[in-house]
Amino acid sequence: MRGDQINLQNIIARSASMAPSPQERSGGVEKVAKLIDVSKCIGCKACQVACSEWNDLRDDVGECYGVYTNPMDLSPNTFQLMRFNEYEDEQGNLEWLIRKDNCMHCAEPGCLKACPAPGAIVQYANGIVDFNEEHCIGCGYCVAGCPFNIPRISKKDAKAYKCTLCSDRVYHGLEPACAKTCPTGAIMFGTKEDMLEQGAMRTDYLKDRGYKNAGIYDPAGVGGTHVIYVLQHADKPEIYNNLPSDPRISPLTEAWKGVTKPLMSAVIGLSALAGFFHYAIKGPKEEPEDDPDPEKADADRALDEKSPTQALQDADEEGRE
Amino acid sequence: MSHSNRERGILRYDWWSRVNHWLIAFSFVMLVLSGLAIFHPYFWSFTGLFGGPIPTRIIHPFIGVFMAFFFLIMAVRFFKVSLIKRYDIQWVKQIGDVLSNRDERLPPVGKNNAGQKMVYWLMVTSVPLLLISGIVIWQPYFAPAMPRLWLRVAAVVHAYAAFAAIITLIIHIYSAIWVKGSIRAMVQGRVSKAWAKHHHNLWYEEEMEKQRRVEDAAKREETAGQQRQQTP
Numbered sequence: 001m002r003g004d005q006i007n008l009q010n011i012i013a014r015s016a017s018m019a020p021s022p023q024e025r026s027g028g029v030e031k032v033a034k035l036i037d038v039s040k041c042i043g044c045k046a047c048q049v050a051c052s053e054w055n056d057l058r059d060d061v062g063e064c065y066g067v068y069t070n071p072m073d074l075s076p077n078t079f080q081l082m083r084f085n086e087y088e089d090e091q092g093n094l095e096w097l098i099r100k101d102n103c104m105h106c107a108e109p110g111c112l113k114a115c116p117a118p119g120a121i122v123q124y125a126n127g128i129v130d131f132n133e134e135h136c137i138g139c140g141y142c143v144a145g146c147p148f149n150i151p152r153i154s155k156k157d158a159k160a161y162k163c164t165l166c167s168d169r170v171y172h173g174l175e176p177a178c179a180k181t182c183p184t185g186a187i188m189f190g191t192k193e194d195m196l197e198q199g200a201m202r203t204d205y206l207k208d209r210g211y212k213n214a215g216i217y218d219p220a221g222v223g224g225t226h227v228i229y230v231l232q233h234a235d236k237p238e239i240y241n242n243l244p245s246d247p248r249i250s251p252l253t254e255a256w257k258g259v260t261k262p263l264m265s266a267v268i269g270l271s272a273l274a275g276f277f278h279y280a281i282k283g284p285k286e287e288p289e290d291d292p293d294p295e296k297a298d299a300d301r302a303l304d305e306k307s308p309t310q311a312l313q314d315a316d317e318e319g320r321e
Numbered sequence: 322m323s324h325s326n327r328e329r330g331i332l333r334y335d336w337w338s339r340v341n342h343w344l345i346a347f348s349f350v351m352l353v354l355s356g357l358a359i360f361h362p363y364f365w366s367f368t369g370l371f372g373g374p375i376p377t378r379i380i381h382p383f384i385g386v387f388m389a390f391f392f393l394i395m396a397v398r399f400f401k402v403s404l405i406k407r408y409d410i411q412w413v414k415q416i417g418d419v420l421s422n423r424d425e426r427l428p429p430v431g432k433n434n435a436g437q438k439m440v441y442w443l444m445v446t447s448v449p450l451l452l453i454s455g456i457v458i459w460q461p462y463f464a465p466a467m468p469r470l471w472l473r474v475a476a477v478v479h480a481y482a483a484f485a486a487i488i489t490l491i492i493h494i495y496s497a498i499w500v501k502g503s504i505r506a507m508v509q510g511r512v513s514k515a516w517a518k519h520h521h522n523l524w525y526e527e528e529m530e531k532q533r534r535v536e537d538a539a540k541r542e543e544t545a546g547q548q549r550q551q552t553p
Contacts, residue, residue: 016362114476116359117374138376139359142459144472158375158461194394252473256480264484265361271488275495285422287502290514300515304329310534311514315526 005108009171009182012050013123021122030127031193032170034179036100037230038240039206039214041066043082043098043253047178047187051080054166054177072186074101076154076161097228099240100178103150104161105129107223109195110249111160112147113257127192128167145257147222147247150274161163163225193294202230221248289303330511331528333432341395348388355381355486360480374549382459383446394484402432403442408523409435429522437494443489450482 010029011021052058059077062070068084080102087095109129112121120135121142133141138158140149149158151160166176174180188198199216206214215234218224229243237243248280286292288300305310334342355377358367371377408428412419412435418426419436433441457475458464464472497503502516517525 016365018362070489117361117366118362120347135374137359138380138460140464140472141476142322142457143464144458144469146469149469151468153465155461218352241393250473252470252477254475256473261361262363262482264480265357265363268357268484268487268491270493271491275498277492278495279499283422284498285424285500285520289513289521290501300513300519303515303518304513306514307527308536310531312529315518315529 010125011122012081012125013112014122015112016118024300028070031127031192032226033195033225034176035188035195037186037202038097038099039230039232040166040184041098042184043084044183045082046181046183047100048080048082050177050181055079074152076152079163087239097240099243103147105165105226108249110145110147110253111142113249114253115143116140128165128170130164130167131160131162137158145253147244147249157280192226199228199230206232219247221246328336330513332510332518333506333512334510336372339393339507342507344391345388345395347513348384349490351384352381356483382455389448393450397440403438405438406431411436432521432524440489442491447482447486450478455477
């Protein structure tokens, strides 16, 4: 998987690239999605293991901090993580909310917008957002651009890593490793349309069971995502370990990478050009001794020969005249 | 050609001012080229000048710190001659005359004109902004410890300050090409009296006054010496 094309799917967006990638062979490619049904998750972490297996990831053995979450954060060797959260509702009932945290594969990815390296971040026609470490320069802009705090920079090779949604498996018609291994069906994979339908069914079921605010998390602020959640409390996504309630690309990232980027580049080019044309129209300020008026030039040449006393006296006289 | 020479020219920039200026200039140009490469894909090919994209990313902040250090020295040394004076305001009001080369209409100015002072103040503002914001987003040393909001703010500040600095740089370089004699002044150090009188009359008179006093003192010393010899 080296080189320009990570795999053979169409690339619909490519970081820091002004021309589109080949688009012709788009027949039959549908948007995909991974549906994570938090209400069905039992926190077994089989998905974490499957992810490590498939992607050849081996994170360091960490320490126990007295919670089930382990390791405590995503890393270049941990693409996904079960975040365990003890939530007490208004009635004082305890709920154990376990959210599988990984890249959300935004339809409008902030990482891709921020990335300055051509082709280091790509978005496939099926919606998967993938990092191509071959082209990554390790600047860390994707970390600043991501609304979900997902990418991690490796200390070993200074490159950015995150969940690929098993783009390699998906291309060959397989589901992601986490979905394959999940024993309760809390992780499902299919077309986005099907997953939204499935999610709606689950939402209805949860509502019947008394979760009035059950719903699907598919945030519109980033154009929807290709990883979607079914949440028991969709009105308060932040109780699921700070899942943002209205994620969007930060206005700061827009101010940095939006229209200003080509605009400033153009102004820089134009200002250099303006200088050239000023020179062509108005000409240089010649050295006084090179003045086109021979009399003035002679006077200036004579000035250079004078002693300071003489020069000052002459200047005084000029002033008196 | 008598433009400037070691005997008769006026020393405008001493050797350290010149070396200091060019250390900043060379590193600034390298910063612009490597920075633009990472700023917009138009300029991506500039990464080739630095040995590839990753070396470009690695070397850029180190050049930045190097430049900021020498810039600090120059900023302190050039502070006094960059203070805005009343005649500077008049000069700016007559910017049309400046641009149209109608120099005879301009008010006499000191060692630096208002344009040069603006370059100074723009750089004095943008270089610290670039340094601080650059440190915040510096991978892998500082950025991993920074909150994401800081990274975002710093990235924007870095881009905008760099834009201001690059435009200033382009104006600065163009002015040097436009005003004949100024590149020689910064490379070799001296300008002709006529040049000084024409472009920086107040500074010229100051310098002449200084030189006259030196000459007078030398003369007095000479006559005193002759008198001593005559009396046994």
